Amino acid sequence: MGPTATIVAMRVLSGIQPSGQLHIGNYFGSIKPNLEFVNEAEQSFFFIADLHALTTTQDAKTLKKSREDIVLDYLACGFDPNKAIIYEQSQIPEHTELMWILSCVCPMGLLERAVSYKDKVQQGIAASAGLFTYPVLMAADILLYDATHVPVGKDQKQHVEIARDLAGKFNTTFGKDILAVPEPVIRDETAVVPGVDGKKMSKSYGNTIPLFGDDAAIKKAIMGIVTDSKGATDPKNPDDCVIFQIHKLFLSESEVSALSEEYKGGLSYGDAKKRLYEAVMDYFAPMKERRATLKKEEVSEVLSQGRERARKVACATIERVRKSVGLN
Numbered sequence: 001m002g003p004t005a006t007i008v009a010m011r012v013l014s015g016i017q018p019s020g021q022l023h024i025g026n027y028f029g030s031i032k033p034n035l036e037f038v039n040e041a042e043q044s045f046f047f048i049a050d051l052h053a054l055t056t057t058q059d060a061k062t063l064k065k066s067r068e069d070i071v072l073d074y075l076a077c078g079f080d081p082n083k084a085i086i087y088e089q090s091q092i093p094e095h096t097e098l099m100w101i102l103s104c105v106c107p108m109g110l111l112e113r114a115v116s117y118k119d120k121v122q123q124g125i126a127a128s129a130g131l132f133t134y135p136v137l138m139a140a141d142i143l144l145y146d147a148t149h150v151p152v153g154k155d156q157k158q159h160v161e162i163a164r165d166l167a168g169k170f171n172t173t174f175g176k177d178i179l180a181v182p183e184p185v186i187r188d189e190t191a192v193v194p195g196v197d198g199k200k201m202s203k204s205y206g207n208t209i210p211l212f213g214d215d216a217a218i219k220k221a222i223m224g225i226v227t228d229s230k231g232a233t234d235p236k237n238p239d240d241c242v243i244f245q246i247h248k249l250f251l252s253e254s255e256v257s258a259l260s261e262e263y264k265g266g267l268s269y270g271d272a273k274k275r276l277y278e279a280v281m282d283y284f285a286p287m288k289e290r291r292a293t294l295k296k297e298e299v300s301e302v303l304s305q306g307r308e309r310a311r312k313v314a315c316a317t318i319e320r321v322r323k324s325v326g327l328n
Contacts, residue, residue, distance in 0.1 A: 012041040013147035013182075015049040015089065015138075018066035019057045022073050023208035024280065025193035025201030028249045029153050031077050037151060037185075044084035045145050045310060046074065051089050051096070052138070055131045056120075056204070071299045073211060076291035087306035089141065094314040098140035099133075101321060105169050106136055115158055123204050139163035144314050146180040154192055155200065160184035174324040179317075193249065196225045198242045209246070209280065212288055222277045232268035243272045250279040 014034040016026065038044045048067055057063050067088060074086060089095055111117070114135050121127045135158075142150055142163045150160050160182060167179040192200050195207030202208070209221045225242050238244040238260045248256045263272070322328040 010037075010041040010149055011043045011045070011145065011147050012037045012149045012151065012185075013045040013047070013142055013145050014151055015047045015052070015141055016070060017049045017053045017056075018063060018070050019053045020062075020066060020203045021208075021213060022070065022211040023201055023203070024211055024246075024249075024284075025195065025208065027077065027211055029193045029201075030151070031074065033185075034151050035078055037149070038080070038084045041149070045147070045313075046079065046084060046086040047092075047141065047310070048086070048088045049141070052134060055128060055134060056125055068296065068299055071302060072291055072294050075294055075298070075302065076212070076287045078287075081302045081305060085306045085309045086302060087310040088303060091303075091307050092144075092311055092314050094144055094311075094318040095137065095140050097318055098144050098321060099137045101325060102139055102143070102166050102170065103133065103136050105173055106166055107169075110162060110165060111135060114162065116155065120204070125204070135159050135162045136166070139166045142182050143167055143179045144317050145310070146313070146317065147182045148180065149185050150182050151185040153200075154186060157184050157186060170321075178320055178324050194242050194245050196221055196242065198226055211284065212291055215281070218280060219277055222273050222280065225273060225276075227269045230269075232270070233266040235266055236263045236269075238263040241269075241272075243269065243276055247272070247276045247279060250283050 012034070014030060016022075016030060022031075034044075034046065048070055050063065050067055053063060053066070057066070071086065075081075079086060111132060114132075117127075117132055117134065120131060125131060138159045139162055142160065143166070150163075152160055161184065164181050167181045170179050171177060171181075195201035195205055196209065197205070197207045199205055199207060210217055213221075225246075227241070227243065230236055241263060244259065244263055247259065251259065319328065
């Protein structure tokens with residue numbers, strides 16, 4: 001039997017694609033809950049999924065800027081490089097090596113059942129081999145670091161389940177406990193953040209509220225939130241209102257209850273949008289100020305340190321894998 005995975009009490013891993021300006025859906029659905037895990041986990045890994053981004057972003061300048069912007073955004077939102085590790089996926093070659101090895105034990109049927117591939121093709125994204133095998137690379141991203149917990153939105157849960165299946169398949173084929181089996185972590189209250197049209201907030205849908213956009217762009221997005229035809233003073237069902245569903249992300253439980261009653265009492269959509277705009281601006285103001293003070297040199301230093309720390313873990317895993325399959 002070959003060497004086995006070293007399981008820590010809690011090792012959390014999360015990735016985010018550099019495919020354009022981040023939005024508040026990224027913040028509440030991914031960044032905020034992931035940062036909260038840092039104090040709970042023994043180790044936390046955050047990676048810039050730039051290899052994944054190539055399935056949809058094929059402009060070099062755009063990709064480079066997006067990679068830099070994401071690190072600035074994370075630092076502005078409170079990421080502490082002394083407590084967690086942030087790195088670029090493309091700078092750790094073990095990601096693609098493990099992907100290939102996993103591809104050799106991955107049943108085609110497992111990928112053919114992947115819902116996200118079908119959804120993205122329906123959205124007009126080119127049906128490339130990279131898009132089809134996306135879940136295998138995501139599995140490698142996770143399994144390379146012996147992650148025990150992977151915070152994801154509901155739409156990504158299936159990908160973590162595929163990673164679990166591939167870890168099990170690999171361990172059955174080459175030896176027990178070589179790869180750790182991760183658990184998806186989904187917080188129901190923020191699992192899917194609605195966009196301005198009511199669908200999941202996503203850059204690919206063009207329905208986002210920018211995280212650190214200029215004030216005018218944020219206001220335009222919020223004022224453009226789709227509503228029904230109820231009159232200004234008509235009672236409204238907050239559970240069916242996109243404005244309310246977004247606004248409650250910024251509020252305490254008691255504030256949510258109070259706002260809900262106002263909707264039922266006839267709060268106008270215009271006033272509701274203005275209050276949401278104020279909540280967004282107030283909440284993100286300190287982060288926006290922090291981001292303005294950051295320099296590119298700080299980003300480079302953080303990524304350099306993160307890459308070195310992540311590579312140590314990745315190399316240990318790939319050494320274990322190579323021995324197990326007979327490559328070492």
